[in-house]
Amino acid sequence: MKKAEATRLTILQKAFELIYVKGYQTTSIDDIIATTQVTKGAFYYHFKTKDEMGLAIISEILKPTLTNSFIQPLQNEQNPLDAIYNLMHSLLIENEFLKVEYGCPASNFTQEMTPWNADFNNALNQLTQQWTKAMTTTIEKGKKNGFIRKDVNAKQVTMFIMSGYWGIRNFGKLENSKKVYLTYLKELKNYLSSLK
Amino acid sequence: MKKAEATRLTILQKAFELIYVKGYQTTSIDDIIATTQVTKGAFYYHFKTKDEMGLAIISEILKPTLTNSFIQPLQNEQNPLDAIYNLMHSLLIENEFLKVEYGCPASNFTQEMTPWNADFNNALNQLTQQWTKAMTTTIEKGKKNGFIRKDVNAKQVTMFIMSGYWGIRNFGKLENSKKVYLTYLKELKNYLSSLK
DNA sequence: TCATAAAGATACCACTTAGTATTTTTGCAA
DNA sequence: TTGCAAAAATACTAAGTGGTATCTTTATGA
Missing domain, CATH: 1.10.357.10 (Tetracycline Repressor, domain 2)
Incomplete structure (x- = not known):
């Protein structure tokens, strides 16, 4: 369970950067998965909601x-x-x-x-x-x-x-x-x- | 051209209240026209864009x-x-x-x-x-x-x-x-x- | 008073949103 | 090596989003 943890952390870090720059509401999940190169399935595996x-x-x-x-x-x-x-x-x-x-x-x-x-x-x-x-x-x-x-x-x-x-x-x-x-x-x- | 001015002002005031409370991005035009009882046609007559x-x-x-x-x-x-x-x-x-x-x-x-x-x-x-x-x-x-x-x-x-x-x-x-x-x-x- | 433009109403569009259902791939314990 | 759950991929949905096209109503200046 190493790679999964890494994926999760990538999401958090990249999402933080986007949110810091653009704001929470205007950063969409599609934005996040686009910049992280993580699919929606993976995103929602790690987090139940935004x-x-x-x-x-x-x-x-x-x-x-x-x-x-x-x-x-x-x-x-x-x-x-x-x-x-x-x-x-x-x-x-x-x-x-x-x-x-x-x-x-x-x-x-x-x-x-x-x-x-x-x-x-x-x-x-x-x-x-x-x-x-x-x-x-x-x-x-x-x-x-x-x-x-x-x-x-x-x-x-x-x-x-x-x-x-x-x-x-x-x-x-x-x-x-x-x-x-x-x-x-x-x-x-x-x-x-x-x-x- | 009195009533039109009043409509415009109502939109501005009510929209301001909504935005003050909820934020600009999360206040939709639909929200605004719902609380002002002004139709979309009227809104876009007075303002070209949000x-x-x-x-x-x-x-x-x-x-x-x-x-x-x-x-x-x-x-x-x-x-x-x-x-x-x-x-x-x-x-x-x-x-x-x-x-x-x-x-x-x-x-x-x-x-x-x-x-x-x-x-x-x-x-x-x-x-x-x-x-x-x-x-x-x-x-x-x-x-x-x-x-x-x-x-x-x-x-x-x-x-x-x-x-x-x-x-x-x-x-x-x-x-x-x-x-x-x-x-x-x-x-x-x-x-x-x-x-x- | 009535023609005309200002003002407002309605229905719609293309696009984005968060979230879901379902399937496929991957990694690892036995 | 294989069985199986964890992890990830894909395709989709329903509800919004800002904005437009088109029609109808209202007010007002001649």
Whole structure:
């Protein structure tokens, strides 16, 4: 049962790419099987419905990426303000998996599927909560270690920062230029300094 | 030529509502004519294509709303920091045209149509630039009047704030609760204070 | 008031959609 | 090597999709 697993993974990966670029609703199963060179029979052998595949993309593609690229970097640095800034910099500027013209996959998904599809909503909420938790923990630790003022509300700051990230991803789509990212990062640095 | 204008406006308004709730691509013309009680012949008399209608929604529904609800409030107050905070508060908490579970119409549109449709991209970009300009001007004025530090970069701050707004709209969709708005507003207040 | 164009109604088209039923091929355990 | 289930291929369906062609009704300016 090796080749079958490979087929399944190919579908998920190629489908993710298409969806990231075109959106979920406008990516048809025919599109997916055309680019994967997998037949409809094979597709429906691996996934009962299109939505089942969509949810699998979230849990098997997006979730690991979140852990590796969004959460771990927060835990490997001592100064949480640097950690957050560097994370954002790496996500926006260096990461070559994420493209400025296509925005943030999770944010795109949320925009498109919420509040209509409860399953997607739930899966995406879990993702977001994981990131929120990681960032909040980082900030709390920073308060203890004296990197951040004691009166800073960690949850509040986390939400503020994450909103900024999602928003600037949208801005990037609109302007199709990383320039906006640089502008955002400069002000993010100022904001983070104000938490010292 | 009164009744015809009314028909056209009904189509735009009802279509906007459907699109705001369901998204552009998933709102079919059949949906629109069903809820407006307008026949297909009438629809296509007023709009050559679905996209022409979509663009008309941006210029005839979204644009006036932007001017009235997003830009004017910035110009009617002397303290720009208060103006910005109050604007956000009114948009997020008081405005009953915008619903937490459906996010921000302009942001939804951007997410869905960009970068695929150049016309939509362009129209939405103009909207955004208008808001950006208004906010930047407000901040610059505040610098002159001593409400804001001279070393603050107006464009940068504008982008940071607008990103936050878009992002928290996405958060609201995800959690379907205005609680996140309140959290965001608290930190926005802190951030704005840091510009004094 | 009535001719004429604007506005709206109806039926249809070619194409795409997610999904299914049925058959065929493949890989592997015995 | 073969039996058999797992995996994949093929052909199809019913319900939509945006859009068009053609007809009928309505309003209004002379």
